[in-house]
Amino acid sequence: MAELPDDPELTPTRYDELSSHDPVVLFDVLGSGVVAHVALVRDGEPIVLGTAYGFDDDFLYLHGSTGSRLSRDMADGRPLCISIATLDGFLFARTGFDSAVSYRSAVIRGSATECVDDEKVRALRLINENLMPGRWDELPAPTRKELAATLVLRVPLDRVSVKVLPHHDPEDDFDDGSGADALDPRLWVGSLRVGLAAGEPVASRGMSGEVPVPESVKRQMTRFVLPE
């Protein structure tokens, strides 16, 4: 996928400078998220629910229970809209109107196709890799029964809109010359980063104390650290 195609439906009408057509930005957004919000239409009404996801260069992957109505709806070829958004911080601007959050987001539109056989196992691995990197290789392979109970879907990454509001000094938005002179000298203006951070791992009560914390847990602790 060389370049993100335009999706006129999702081109922002304001803040045009925020939309990106750089695939590097898309994969940064996809890799920064843990939960995707998947929307579909059922009986004319919208439904949206959060779920885990995985991805490769060409597809986003989703999974669910074969017994779930939502999974079956997602699988039947109807249009889906999927949002992945990561909150990066708060911009404490000089007015409520200019207050904002910094974020990275991607919206993917398309229909799902069911993954079967080898592709199904590979897609499950990709979903697992985005959720808990490295864990898949530490665990036993999925059983036939587990695979039969799981519906795995792919959605092509060819109708994508990426929007990013970088973390920045909120005063940078005022390039009209009003500048610092317009600031109330008693009002603090600035920014505060936030991000997902991990606590300390807690071993199961049933475990012996001799099993070391594995690489997958260490990777998660490195992935989710206190922002600067």
Next chain:
Amino acid sequence: MAELPDDPELTPTRYDELSSHDPVVLFDVLGSGVVAHVALVRDGEPIVLGTAYGFDDDFLYLHGSTGSRLSRDMADGRPLCISIATLDGFLFARTGFDSAVSYRSAVIRGSATECVDDEKVRALRLINENLMPGRWDELPAPTRKELAATLVLRVPLDRVSVKVLPHHDPEDDFDDGSGADALDPRLWVGSLRVGLAAGEPVASRGMSGEVPVPESVKRQMTRFVLPE
């Protein structure tokens, strides 16, 4: 709102024990989130986008630009579905199939009504209070021009589904007697909490060093701390 009504469309078909009808849980979920994902139907296709929100006992509040097509679509009375989900941690279970995230989520369905006059200002304050608690009172009141550029909407909290997977020892899910005996003695099983955490506030370059960090920024730093 004494009790959350049932929404059969959203009653989970699995994990029934996870759905809650306790309003205390709903308001915990709403207060724990920063971004709501709002879905609607346009030309028969679903659209979903993340946005800030606020709430009181009876309504969820959303805002947008009067110039945005999405805001106008949201305001025209069509059905909306809104998801607010907070990730609480990762459950490193003994199989990929049983691996999971702990989370708290709420799904709200309904149509939006535009807020005007005093209710509009009050709703903007509530949105600001959920986004950056305490900041509203530090800032100048919104101007007429700012209010005219902002569309503010309310959606009733009377069609709500709340689902929570509490953070827990993944081995607690095996109450079938297979217990610790079934554990691979070399495999680490346990859990890892995650949560939004704040870094250090950065003052705008335009500011004098004499303005102290305000209560609103301190509150945000207390709200978003490293999980235990």
